[in-house]
Amino acid sequence: MKLRRLEIRSMPGIDRAFTLDEMSDGLNVIWGPNGVGKSRICAATRALLWGEHGIAENALDANADFEHEGSPWQVMRQGSRHVWQRGGIEADPPGLPAEHLDGCFFLGLRDLLDDSAGAGGAVAREIRKQMSGGFDLEAIVSEFRAAVPPRIGRTESNAVRDAVKAIHRADREQGEAAAHEAELGTLESRAADAESARSRLRHYEAAIDLRVLKDEMEAFLAERAEMPDALGAMDGRELDRLESVEADLVRKESDQDSARSRLEEAERTARQTGLEEAIDPAVLSTWRERAEALVALEQNRDGVRVEERVAFAKLAERREALGARVPTEGASNVPDDASAQGHLALGVEDEFDLFQFLGESQQWVLEKKAAEEQLHLLAAHPFSEDEARRLDLARRALGPSRAWLRSSAYDASTSAGATPGPAPGRLIMIGSALAAIGAGAFWMDSAFAVGVGWAALVVMGMGFGVAGLGLLRGSHGAQDAAQPDPRALARRDWPVGIDGPDSWTVEAVIEYLRALEEEVASLEARKKRTEIREVESDRIEQKLKGLAKRTTDLEAKRRQLADRFGLEGLRSDVELVDLVRRLEAAHDAHTEHRGIVIRAEALDERWRAAVAALAEFLTGFGEAAPEDAHAARAGIHSLEERSRGVSDARGAAARERLSLERLAGEIDALEAARGDIFSGAGVDPSDRAGLARRVDALPRFRKLETSIAELVRGIGRNASRLEEVGEGALAAFDLNRLERERAALGRESDEGDEIRRQIVGIEQKVAALREGDSLESALADEQAALQAMHDRREQALLALAGATLIEGVRADHESDQMPRVLGRARDLFARFTHDGYRLEVAERDAGSFVAVDTRTGKGLRPDQLSDGTRAQLILAARLAFAEEVEQGSDLPLFLDEAMDHSDPERFHAIARSLARMVSDEGRQIFYLTNEPNDFEQFRRAFAEEGCAPPVTLDLARVRGEVEAPGRSEGLRVPPLPVVPAPAEGGDATDYGAVLGVPVLDPDRRADDQHLFHLLRDDLGLLYEFLVARIESVGQCRNQLDSGSDFARSLAERGEVGAGLGSRIDLLETFCEAWREGRGRRLERRALEASEAISDRYIDDLAEIAAELDGDAEALLRTIEDRGDARLRGFRKDSAANLKQYLRDEGYVDARSTLGESEMIDRTLATPAAHRLSAKLAAELVHQWWTLCQTRSLSG
């Protein structure tokens, strides 16, 4: 299928239609800067092929032309409409790969740079599935292995361990109980002995008691004999009593002294009062009340003084408002006549004059103002000349009008024989018409307001019509009259200057006449009123003249008052009013103040009288004369205190005299009691120490008396008890012996208690164990746990057996069924990497693909590869898979910057592979890039493959956006590395030096050796390989295995080419034989992998291994010698484990090394050598041996 034309009219990111056409059947390089829409082309093509594909249903409007199997196909998508046409006829879509496989045909950079281990996983799974004949063996293996989790059996193992622990616990408990049970006999015997000891112990204790009692009694009797007999009469409280009596004596004497002092104090106090006797309390009470009254009077007086100050302040304020001088606050004498004190000569008595003047002034003003207003009104409407002329004309028109009317009446009476005037019918019509007009006019005002004005107009029209008819009738009547026309006469007499009626009809004239008469009446009335106002005006003007004269009087009066009051002038009446008001307020304040002053003076008088009375009373008793109420009250209080003091002192003195008499008697009694105490104790009255000694000895005396009595009883009792139990002899033992033997018996008895407890404990324990089932239960648990473990292991083994079976089946099947896609992927990948890597499908759980390094044989997962190699790996797999799944549709490949991460060589290799896909398979390819020189690289690669050059489509230019830079001509592509060709007849060693070939290193795999070492004798062939970027033996082997054209052509390249594979095998055998007895080189990684070395030693061991050049045997010797301080403390078991690991993994090879002849023998015995000539094989081996020896010697 070839894409011929693609038109995108609109889609997200594309808002202007563009078309790509003139596409090549081969490679089309669509170039454009980022954002120009390259990826949109891929998306649109996907959507055209498979439907929506990430583009909203209505967001795409595009169509494409394809050529498929010789037929033109067109696919169109407009919104949800997706139509395929074949040859212009709507048809089903052509056979396309499944939609989910679209990723094989549209490869983006992101896909190829996926650095996860599972990159390409889907493809790998599909390949593996294909290799398994479509069966997902991996899934089945996974299912089986899922049944065997990593720590399987741990739970069951723990359960078993717990059960075993429980068994051990129970068993240990039972073992201990059994051991104790075995001791029961011995314990019972010891318990019996202890019981016997306990019995004798009591007898010994009684004997000891008896012994002790006897000894005690003897001592007591001796002590008592030495004590005085008087002790028997003492009660032991003598000293207490003596102390009490003496203390009382001291206290009484002290009281006596105190009473004397108090007596003296009372007498002194009485004297100090200055009073012989106390004053009558009633008298004192009276004077106290008078003092209190004086206090109230003082308070009242103070209050009045405060009022006076307030009134004075008010008076001062109001005087100040009058302009008078303000008296000093506190001045008691405020002058009654303010004029005498201030500059304002305004007295209270002037108030009337001021008010009178003010009234006159105001009256004059009002009268003048009223007269002026009246005069103004009278002059407002004079009777004008026009009005007079009009009145005249109107009067003159009255006559003709009336004459005309009269002639009209005459005419009517003569023609109709009736009284003059309008005919009744005509009058009715005119009246009706006027009514209609009037009603219409009246109605029209409101009718228009409510929207029916047309009706009013109709009514008015009808009125005018009827009026017309009436007037017509009147007209006919006038014409019909044959009498001389008096009306003409009337009209002839009509005054000039006034308009007549509108028409000379009776009605009009009547109307006119009425109006004229009204006008004449009005004008005449007005003329009359004007004449009256002129008279009145004259009168008022006279009055104003009179008022003007009064003005002079008033002004004179004003000046008089101003002079009188000392004012500069009384400019206005308003000022006068204000002055009068302030004067009145000052007058009120003065009156108020004066009243308060009088009250204060009265209070002062009363106060002075009261103070004088009190002073007289107090001074009579020696108190000071008071100056105020407080002093009076204090004097009264002082007098009260003195009266009370003299009274109290006299009473106290009497009491103390009585007390002194009583104390003297009590002291005598106490002296007598003291003498009795001494005499009772048998000591001298002055021998206080003797009395104390007697008292001290008394308790002991009494104790001896009691103890002796008890001992007598106890001795008798114990002696009897011992006799009763037959241990009377014990009474004769001394105390030491008794106690010694009792201690021994006590220990024995105490042990018996413990033994009995042990016996009971053991018996209880044994009984409990016999009835219990803890061990049986634990055993059952163990069995159950073991059974569970067994089941678990069986289950796991079953699953593992299943996995093993399936893996075996897969291996068998894969070995038999090499899938095309894998072969193709391998081929592509080998080409991309110049056989540097071989593609393998990863084993289970190891990701998707593995790139096996053909030099080292080491497999690398995608995440372990460089970006470029990984991209090549996945590209190869995808391309191969695309071929497999397209079902013959030969879909174009879209590579969206898919090779961006390839270095020039890899790019070149991939480009050549794509060229082969184009040329060999007719594959159409679109490569989308923003790198201008990609085109040139493609062009060069395609040229090398003999392919038609690629077509470049400048997308930016197609879309008309920017001018593209020059293509290949302006861009430089770095040249590929050039492999130097061997010189004609040149020496192989020299050529190897030019190439920089590394030395043969048989410690490494044969695949890792340079191809030079195989083809020294055919440098031309070597050159061809090198040009194809195949340098290592491994790459070469991979190429041979690939079955490529080049590989097949080798068979025709003489002995060397045909035997190349055998040479590789021979070299492999040589390397293996060389390594025999030498062991692998040991590196840190291997040490870590051994898991025998802890973190503590890994660094040191790696360091030592490096120092020993990776010689594992030497390392083991160093460890065994224990001479290296770095390995101090390295455990023996770790060393043993490491040794075992190094042997198992080939780092230590116990075999002996082979010599050259043995090497030759060994290699010549291989099938590879048989395929080569023996001579050649021997030469090759010798050559390699020599190289290795040289390397060994050179170190």
Added chain:
Amino acid sequence: MRGARLSTISRSSGSTPDADDRPASDRTSSGDELKLLAIGDVHLGTRPTSLPEDLEDWGVDPRALTPEAALRTTVDRAIDERVDAVLFAGDVVESTNARFEALRPLENAVRRFGEAGIPVLAVVGNHDVEALPRLAQRMEGLELLGERGRWQTRIVERGAAAVEILGWSFPDKSVRESPLVSLLRDPVPPARPGLPRIGLMHADLDASGGHYAPIKREELRASGADAWLLGHIHKPSLGESMSTSMSASASTASSESMPHGYLGSLVGLDPSETGCHGPWLVGVAASGRVSASQLPIAPLRWDRFDLRVGEDEGFEDLADRLLSEAERFARSIQDQGCFPRVLGLRPRLVGATRHFDALRKKIEGNDWRGRLNCSAGDTIVFIDRVDQALDLAFDLDELAQGDDPPAVLARRLLDLAREDDRRNRLIESTRRSLERFAEDPVWSPLRNRRDAPDPLDDDAIVDLLRRAGTDALSRLLHQRDQRNERERRSGAES
């Protein structure tokens, strides 16, 4: 109390021979037939495992299923049967629990035997080599035979009837040589001429070696005893030789038909101890002819049966079928006179099925384990576990004709059935791949068990491969069916 008694005559190996070389069948009758009750491995101090946790909910006290309960029932039966003596064939008590917990039931039993006048003879097994002699010293009425590894006889007689019991006890926990070698080399003479003789010992019959007194059947036959009652193996086997013996005519009776075999455990201690368990009633005729019949009085019985699954039968109905089959099985053993209180069954599904995966998952999920129960009369029946030996409803030979993975697998399954190199290679490769797992220390408790089977012996591997292979083949065929279905749908749509 009955008149049975033990004679005071005792002969040990090496004592003066009083040989009676006549065959047992020729011995003269000495009166009425004696009845002995022979009891195999009791293992007091243990209890059965794998019982359902909710057994009590079904009205069964788990303690009624223990060896202690079984011994109690046995004592009742012995007294009811008025036996002349009771014989224990060793392992009366569990070695790991022989101090206290096992003591009480044994004391009770011996006491009750004593009260009923029934003498008790016992030999020591490998389990009670320490405990039983100690207990015998403490318990009046319990007499050991063959202590310290010396052959010893006792006569049991009632009236004119008598039988001589020849016994040997384990002197140590491990006896690696056949005790019968010494007996044959140095026979124990009969206490009385013409007395029938029954051997009683704890040994490992037909074992090629081991620690448990390995003996050979030929040695038993050569011993001259009229019967051998053995302990050690828990599966009763005396009945097999009894049927042989019974079928042999008197004229052809010989040592070949001598009754001998294991008495078996008194009650099945785990699901592997299937079949009828209980003591044996041994009759000894005056003629010397020994008869034995098992008294199926064990309160718990384990058993297995196969349930054939129909080709299209799904698991939905299987639960009912399992229960009905279990009940039917219970009825069948009841018809044979066995009325255990509890019957634990491990049915195995057999037959070719098209629903292998569904059935396998159901079985592996243990959905039925311990949950299915029914009753048959007074017997509570429960399904302990369901095993499967199902085959796929496909012709393996036909499948093996192709070259796809199912064909390769089918060929491997067919290889298993053949005794050839391919089978051996398959077994060997499987063993290698499983070895590391099987030898993981985590499984050491299983390996350390006595008589632990090797999970990777040939038979075990073949069984694993057969089951796992069938499972794997089923999964492959399922994938194929799915693929075919997809292709069919795809074709139908196009």
